[in-house]
Amino acid sequence: MIVELGHFCLILALFVALIQSTVPLVGAARRHVGWMATGRTCAIAAFLLIALSMAALMHAYIVSDFSVVNVAENSHTDKPLLYKVSGVWGNHEGSMMLWVFMLSFCAAAVAVFSNNLPPALRARVLAVQGMIGVGFLLFILFTSNPFLRAVNPPANGHGLNPVLQDPGLAFHPPFLYLGYVGFSVAFAFAVAALIEGKVDAAWARWVRPWTLASWCALTIGIAMGSWWAYYTLGWGGWWFWDPVENASFMPWLVGTALIHSSIVVEKRDTLKTWTILLAIVTFSLSLVGTFLVRSGVLTSVHAFATDPARGTFILLLLLVAIGGSLALFAVRAPKLQGGGLFAPVSREGALVLNNLLLSCGCATVFLGTLYPLFLDAMDGPKLSVGFPFFNRTFVPLMAPMILAVGIGPMLAWKRGDLLGALQRLWVAYIVAALVTLAIFYVTYGGPVLAVLGIGIAVWLAAAVVTEWVERVGLFRISLADSFRRAIKLPRAAYGMSAAHFGLAVFVAGVSASAFSQEGIEVLKAGGSMKLASYEILLERVEKIPGPNFTADRATIRISSGGVAVATVYPERRFFPLQKQTTGETAIRTNLLADLYLALGEADAEGNWTVRAYWKPLVPWIWIGAAIMAFGGLVSLSDRRWRVGAAARARRSAVAAPAE
Amino acid sequence: MVFRCFVVCISLLLLAISAYAVEPVERLPDPAMEARARSISTELRCLVCQNESIDESHADLAHDIRVLVRERLKAGDTDAQATQAVVSRYGDFVLLRPPVKPATWLLWFGPVALLLTGLTGTLYWLRSRPAVVPPALSAVEQAELERLLKDDA
DSSP states (O other): OOOHHHHHHHHHHHHHHHHHHHHHHOOOHTOOOHHHHHHHHHHHHHHHHHHHHHHHHHHHHHTTTTTTTHHHHHOOOOOOOHHHHGGGGGSSSHHHHHHHHHHHHHHHHHHHHHHHHHHHHHHHHHHHHHHHHHEHHHHHHHHHOOTBBBOOOSSSSSOOGGGSHHHHHHHHHHHHHHHHHHHHHHHHHHHHHHHHHHOHHHHHHHHHHHHHHHHHHHHHHHHHHHHHHHHHHHOOOOOOOOOOHHHHHHHHHHHHHHHHHHHHHHHHHHOEEEEEEEHHHHHHHHHHHHHHHOOTOOOOOOHHHHHHHHHHHHHHIIIIIIIIIHHHHHHGGGGOOOOOOOOOSSSSHHHHHHHHHHHHHHHHHHHHHHHHHHHHTHHHHHHHOOOOHHHHHHHHHHHHHHHHHHGGGSOOOSSSSSHHHHTTHHHHHHHHHHHHHHHHHHTTOOOOOOOHHHHHHHHHHHHHHHHHHHHHHTTOOOOHHHHHHHHHHHHHHHHHHHHHHHHHHHHHHHHHHOOOOOEEEEOOTTTTETTTTTEEEEEEEEEESSSOEEEEEEEEEEEEETTTEEEEEOEEEEEETTEEEEEEEEEESSEEEEEEEEEEEEOOOOOOOHHHOOOOOOHHHHHHHHHHHHHHHHHTTTTTSTTTTTHHHHHHHHSOOOO | HHHHHHHHHHHHHHHOOOOOOOGGGGOOOSSHHHEEEEHHHBBBOOOTSSBBBBTTTOOOHHHHHHHHHHHHHHHHHHHHHHHHHHHHHHHHGGGSSSSOOOGGGGEEEEEEHHHHHHHHHHHHHHHHHHOOOOOOOOOOHHHHHHHHHHHHH
């Protein structure tokens, strides 16, 4: 019954979304206040309906209602509760539900927090969001319905793929989707602005917080996915340039460009058309990403043919959304007039360069991901594009960008002084040169490019600090004055510094991974091996039961120079239901380096393969990503975004009687 | 989301995954030659996986190719010859870094071409831009702007 109610709510949500996507639009055109206001009501109603529907599906998973086909195919009674819940989005139908749920959440958030928006703009934004909702709801209801019942319900379900039964992966899709879907707000704003024919600083000010929030979520989502890969796969890889990863990385790259270009719109009233285009492209890539992952075309173009209804629907939806918005862009964008002029060397110029490099980076990833598919569809040769390709094309594009990240904030708006900026960064050169030489000396004979990478990272970190020191006037004015300035700096400035610093930390972590060492040995219980400065002793391996698996658990003692460092317990888990084995690695970190241990297979004599890796600075990859996301959140908390917040604060201060 | 590879491998081989990536038994006694084999392996694709190199893959086929590469090296092949031996058996598909040829020019040079076009286009745009006087704000907008600016202070 609850399942049918959920199904019913979803259908009802479709009709609400239909109203949301039309009535406010007409209202905005005719300046009809009542019609425009329906946008708000509908957005909130659609959110509540979809939330109920989502809750119904989740309930079916939690109580293991196997009469629902989707639950039977993806759940099992023995599964821990966390994975029963996360199993909801561990499959195609459920993940589409999560997508549309997030979408309606964003639309409702816009509806609630948009008191400052001009009513016509708000109505149009919500209408565009409604249209996206209609597309997805139709897709779910007609081709991917999670509420279908089975005629003969099985006694138990098939269960969730054991590899997905992991806390990191339970929360990875929601963050990723929140990021993808969050960009729909920027998209809706862009389309609304095109309809209205007006983009101004205020528009950029409304768009920026939404873009920032989605960017943060996407950053966290991608980082979680890569961290999961790192600790799960058993040899310490964390990024594979896999099409599925690339699908999430492309919107991130363009989204990053969007954050930066909207700053220019806000501060300098120029780059408007470009920013609108970026907003459209970012969300389009989110759509493409979702569908690339979900449709299975990535494995082969022919996977499309196995489910023609879904494939055709997807293509149609992409065509309408992307083609429609780009057509509107082509017609209306020339009418948008740019204001502020600037010289090539200026803050604006640096941000344009950032946008150019990020967009080309994205184009590289796009080509690398879709080119094999494209050739395949044209009956061309079969190709593989993997990490050696991206290392040679993407990395050289990003290296100059990282250098530009350090210089850009030092340039003035309108017309900057490049030479002056470069001179003011002298401390950064010295620090970077010293560190690079020191590392080069210590690792002599090792990978030179990795040393350079660390050098660039150190340079960027030093440049970020220099920029802050300049801003607060440290060493130029009295310490007390500097302190006062530091407090007064807007949060957005701190957010920028933090995000750029996070990038430096990230680059250092990535570069240093070239220095990792590995040891792979077959050990008897009691046998030991050496790795870096560590002694690794396999004490014993024992069988232990788990909730829905049995595990071989190794006890491994790590010592260094006779001093015990740690005891770790890597496992191999066998899931009898799916007849699959997964590895549970053990990672010992001191934040400067990881000691990574994985238990391999036992041979006939009961000897175990033990894989041990020493990975310097690798944790910095995720620490860096976390700092970047944190920077975004700090910037998001800047009160300038909460248009009207300051006035409210003042009003209440005045209202309080001075008794 | 590398689990896709995992899933593909698993579904293809069912119980056959027995090991992680490079196995101790596969290794060559000569460390220099083993290092060469490893670097070749990172550029070859595990054919039954998605975008994993044979150096990373757990699949049996990857194991076979790793052994093949090592055998070629032992027989005295250069790195290029060993790679070629694998390519002649499985085609260009096995190369994670596609060869540069007319069919892949767009792939290899597309981004650089885009960057150069973008750079020249931007410079051209900056130079040729006429000074545009932004349209004046309406009275209502002006009042709204002042209110917003005041909030900032």
